[in-house]
Amino acid sequence: xxxxxxxxxxxxxxxxxxxxxxxxxxxxxxxxxxxxxxxxxxxxxxxxxxxxxxxxxxxxxxxxxxxxxxxxxxxxxxxxxxxxxxxxxxxxxxxxxxxxxxxxxxxxxxxxxxxxxxxxxxxxxxxxxxxxxxxxxxxxxxxxxxxxxxxxxxxxxxxxxxxxxxxxxxxxxxxxxxxxxxxxxxxxxxxxxxxxxxxxxxxxxxxxxxxxxxxxxxxxxxxxxxxxxxxxxxxxxxxxxxxx
Amino acid sequence: xxxxxxxxxxxxxxxxxxxxxxxxxxxxxxxxxxxxxxxxxxxxxxxxxxxxxxxxxxxxxxxxxxxxxxxxxxxxxxxxxxxxxxxxxxxxxxxxxxxxxxxxxxxxxxxxxxxxxxxxxxxxxxxxxxxxxxxxxxxxxxxxxxxxxxxxxxxxx
Numbered sequence: 519x520x521x522x523x524x525x526x527x528x529x530x531x532x533x534x535x536x537x538x539x540x541x542x543x544x545x546x547x548x549x550x551x552x553x554x555x556x557x558x559x560x561x562x563x564x565x566x567x568x569x570x571x572x573x574x575x576x577x578x579x580x581x582x583x584x585x586x587x588x589x590x591x592x593x594x595x596x597x598x599x600x601x602x603x604x605x606x607x608x609x610x611x612x613x614x615x616x617x618x619x620x621x622x623x624x625x626x627x628x629x630x631x632x633x634x635x636x637x638x639x640x641x642x643x644x645x646x647x648x649x650x651x652x653x654x655x656x657x658x659x660x661x662x663x664x665x666x667x668x669x670x671x672x673x674x675x676x677x678x679x680x681x682x683x684x685x686x687x688x689x690x691x692x693x694x695x696x697x698x699x700x701x702x703x704x705x706x707x708x709x710x711x712x713x714x715x716x717x718x719x720x721x722x723x724x725x726x727x728x729x730x731x732x733x734x735x736x737x738x739x740x741x742x743x744x745x746x747x748x749x750x751x752x753x754x755x756x757x758x759x760x761x762x
Numbered sequence: 763x764x765x766x767x768x769x770x771x772x773x774x775x776x777x778x779x780x781x782x783x784x785x786x787x788x789x790x791x792x793x794x795x796x797x798x799x800x801x802x803x804x805x806x807x808x809x810x811x812x813x814x815x816x817x818x819x820x821x822x823x824x825x826x827x828x829x830x831x832x833x834x835x836x837x838x839x840x841x842x843x844x845x846x847x848x849x850x851x852x853x854x855x856x857x858x859x860x861x862x863x864x865x866x867x868x869x870x871x872x873x874x875x876x877x878x879x880x881x882x883x884x885x886x887x888x889x890x891x892x893x894x895x896x897x898x899x900x901x902x903x904x905x906x907x908x909x910x911x912x913x914x915x916x917x918x919x
Contacts (some may be wrong), residue, residue: 727915734907738892744864747856750894750905751871759896759903762850762876 766845768879770824774817776869778883781846787814788846792839795832802835851881855895857906859886 738746754760775781787810794805802822806815822829827838852872860868865882872880887895890906897903 723915727911730911734891734911738907740864743856743858743892744867746893746907747854747864747868748871750896751868751875753905754896754898754903755875757903759901760852760876760898762872762878762880762898 766821766825766841768845768849769873769877770821771845771849772869772873772879774821775846775849775879776865776882778851778881781849781881784814785843785846787818788839788843791818792836792843795835795839801832802829849879849881850898851883853883853885853897855885855887855890855897855906857886857888857890857892860884 751760775784790809791802791805794800794809795802803819806818810818819829821842822838825838827834829835854868865884868882869880872878890904890908891911892907893905893910895902895904895906
C-alpha cells in the first residue's frame with residue numbers, strides 16, 4: 519500500500535479531527551454547564567418559593583389563631599353583656615308597664631269625663647231641637663189641614679158645577695152610542711143566527727142522507743141490487759169506461 | 763195443439779181469485795210433470811181436487827190434448843197459463859159480497875156484450891148502498907146509489 523499520497527494530508531487529517539473533537543467536547547461541556555446552572559437556578563427558585571409559601575402559611579395560621587382567640591373573647595364578652603342587657607331590660611319593662619298603666623288610666627278617666635260632658639250637652643240640645651220641631655210640625659199640620667179642606671171644597675164645588683153642565687150633552691152622546699151599539703149587536707145576532715142555521719141545515723142534511731143511505735142499503739132486495747149492478751155495467755159500456 | 767180459446771174458460775174462471783187458484787194448480791202440475799215419470803192423468807188423481815181435475819181434463823179434451831202424451835202436456839200447461847194471464851181484469855166495487863150466481867150473471871154479461879171472458883176483481887164497500895163503481899184500464903166511474911142519492915140531495919139543496 520502506498521501511504522505517500524496521504525503523507526501531507528495525513529498530518530492535516532490528524533490535526534483537524536482533534537480540533538473538532540475538542541471544540542465539540544467544549545461545546546458539550548458548556549451546554550451541560552449551562553443546563554446544570556439552569557436546573558440549579560430552577561431548583562433554587564423552587565426552594566425559595568416553597569420557603570416563602572411556608573412562611574406565608576405560618577403567618578396565616580398565626581393570624582387565624584389570633585382571630586379565633588379574639589372572636590372567642592368577643593363572644594364571651596358579648597354573652598356577658600347580653601345577659602346584663604336582658605336582666606336590665608326586664609327591669610325596665612316592668613317599670614315601663616307600671617308607668618304606662620298609670621298614664622293610660624289617667625287618659626281613660628279624662629276621656630270618660632269628656633264623654634259624659636259631651637253626652638249631657640248633646641242630650642240637652644237634642645231635647646230642645648225635638649221640642650222646637652214638634653211645635654213647628656203642629657203649626658204646619660194645622661195649616662195644611664185648613665188648606666186641604668179649602669181645596670177639596672173648591673174642587674167639589676167646581677166638579678159638581680161641571681157635572682151638571684155636561685150631563686145634558688153627555689146624555690145625548692150616550693143615547694147615540696147606545697143606539698149604534700144596539701144596531702151593531704142586532705146585526706151580529708142576525709149573522710150568528712144565519713151561520714148557526716146554515717150549520718144546522720148542513721147537519722140535518724147529513725143526518726137525513728146517512729139515514730136514507732142506511733135505510734136504503736138495508737131495504738134493497740137482492741134482485742134489485744143485481745139489476746142496479748147490471749145497469750151500472752150498461753152505463754159504463756155506454757160511457758166507454760169498459761172498452762174491451 | 764193450437765191456441766187455447768179464452769172463452770172456453772168462462773165456466774171455470776170468472777174472478778181474479780179463480781185465476782190465482784187455477785194458476786197455482788197449473789204451477790204444481792208443471793213441476794210434477796217434469797219430476798215424475800207419470801202421466802197428467804195420474805198426477806191429477808194425486809195432486810188436485812176431483813172437481814179441478816175434471817175441469818182441467820175438460821179443457822184438455824176441448825182442445826184435443828192427449829193426457830197420456832208426455833210431449834203435449836207441458837205445452838198445454840204453458841199455453842193455458844199464458845191464456846189466463848192475458849185475460850183482462852175489470853175492477854168492481856159492490857155494496858155487499860156477491861153470491862156465485864151474481865158473479866155468473868156479471869160474467870155472462872161480459873160474454874154477451876163483449877164476447878170475451880174477463881176476470882172480475884170484486885171489492886166490497888157497504889157505504890155505496892147499491893149499484894157499482896166500475897174501473898177498467900185506469901178509467902173509473904161511480905155508478906153507486908150513494909153517488910146518485912148525493913147528487914139528488916145536492917140538486918134539491
